[in-house]
Amino acid sequence: MGDGTCRDREDGSHGDHWQIASIGRRRKTAFVTTIAHQLARHREDLQTAISTAVEKNPDVFEKNLHVQMETLVLSPLREVVRQSNEPGLRGAIIIDGLDECEAEQYHDTTSSGTRSKPARENAEDQLDILQVLQTASSDPSFPFRILIASRPERVFREFFDPGNNPTPFAHKLDLNEDYNANDDINLFLEAQFNLLRRRYQLPASWPPPGAIQTLVKNASGQFIYAATIIRFLEAGHREPPKALLDAILKIGSKLNSNPLKQLDILYTHILESSPDPPPFSTVDLGY
Numbered sequence: 001m002g003d004g005t006c007r008d009r010e011d012g013s014h015g016d017h018w019q020i021a022s023i024g025r026r027r028k029t030a031f032v033t034t035i036a037h038q039l040a041r042h043r044e045d046l047q048t049a050i051s052t053a054v055e056k057n058p059d060v061f062e063k064n065l066h067v068q069m070e071t072l073v074l075s076p077l078r079e080v081v082r083q084s085n086e087p088g089l090r091g092a093i094i095i096d097g098l099d100e101c102e103a104e105q106y107h108d109t110t111s112s113g114t115r116s117k118p119a120r121e122n123a124e125d126q127l128d129i130l131q132v133l134q135t136a137s138s139d140p141s142f143p144f145r146i147l148i149a150s151r152p153e154r155v156f157r158e159f160f161d162p163g164n165n166p167t168p169f170a171h172k173l174d175l176n177e178d179y180n181a182n183d184d185i186n187l188f189l190e191a192q193f194n195l196l197r198r199r200y201q202l203p204a205s206w207p208p209p210g211a212i213q214t215l216v217k218n219a220s221g222q223f224i225y226a227a228t229i230i231r232f233l234e235a236g237h238r239e240p241p242k243a244l245l246d247a248i249l250k251i252g253s254k255l256n257s258n259p260l261k262q263l264d265i266l267y268t269h270i271l272e273s274s275p276d277p278p279p280f281s282t283v284d285l286g287y
Contacts, residue, residue, distance in 0.1 A: 027104050028125040032065055032132070035093060036072035045084060049076035065132040078141040092145045095133075099150040101126050123155040130159050181221040188223070189215055192230045196241055207245055214249060225263050232270050239273075247273070 040047040053071050054060060060071045077089070103120035136142045150156055152174070160170050173179060189212045197206060219225040229248060233241045251269050 026100055027102055028065060028129055029061075029104060031101075031129055032068040032072055033061065036068075036076075039073065039076070043080070043089070045080045046076055049079045052076075065128055066135060069132050069136055074136065074139055074141055077143070081141060089143045091143075092147055094147045094149070096149045098126060098129065098148050099153050099156070101129065123153065126153075126155050127159065130156070181223060182216050182219075185219050185221075185223060185226045186212060186216050189226055189230070196230075196233060200241055202242065206242060211245065211249060222263060225266060228263070228266060228270070244273075 036050050040050045050072055053076055057071050060068055063071070080089075099122075101122060103122045103125045133146055133148075137146055148156075158164055160172055193207055193212070196202065197204070215226060215229060229245075232248070233244050239247075247269065248266070251265055
């Protein structure tokens with residue numbers, strides 16, 4: 001079963017993701033089981049229904065994704081809705097980095113030993129996942145919206161092309177065309193600094209005027225830059241957040257046209273300011 005994170009919010013939404021650092025968990029075999037695991041964690045009645053489904057179908061983990069989705073997710077959802085007087089589930093399942101899903105490679109065992117089948121393309125397994133999500137989203141028992149974040153590889157472009165899907169069910173947001181990342185980064189930083197002010201009882205004048213605008217500019221549309229700064233300020237270093245931010249603003253004044261260089265500078269500063277900095281070497285990110 002793949003590692004996933006389920007962030008329960010007041011509106012009942014969830015965030016599901018693979019831990020892609022482990023090769024075994026960025027393959028499709030962990031996909032449906034991860035969703036089922038998170039649903040089981042969210043509600044006790046779903047946990048019971050999913051456990052019962054596994055007991056009745058112990059070989060379900062060897063089945064294809066469509067069988068797993070029906071057995072581990074859709075059928076338990078129907079059972080819970082049928083028996084429960086509580087409001088139905090709602091929210092969203094967020095799948096990040098689907099383009100990083102790697103194809104399973106299968107083998108035939110013969111009398112002469114192990115013989116590999118022709119190598120599968122990553123796109124084949126990615127398409128399997130898209131198709132099972134389409135099936136789930138069209139089922140009345142499935143109450144969640146699905147948010148997929150991915151690079152626009154061919155398999156995704158073709159799958160979501162209205163000409164290839166006679167019954168459109170998806171809305172595409174192209175971050176390169178329609179999305180202004182700076183606005184969201186600015187909003188994110190304002191909200192996070194507000195939380196930091198309250199947590200550390202900092203004055204309303206912090207961060208100083210223009211600081212957020214400078215950080216947004218340095219981020220160059222890279223959300224990870226802003227998120228890394230906030231994690232650094234929250235990490236509980238020996239320095240207070242005010243001093244840490246001042247240091248970040250100081251190194252950020254060395255503006256560079258390449259946003260990856262800014263990110264590299266930020267990571268280097270964080271490593272060097274660690275209470276026990278390990279020896280490390282700098283690796284250029286292809287400038």
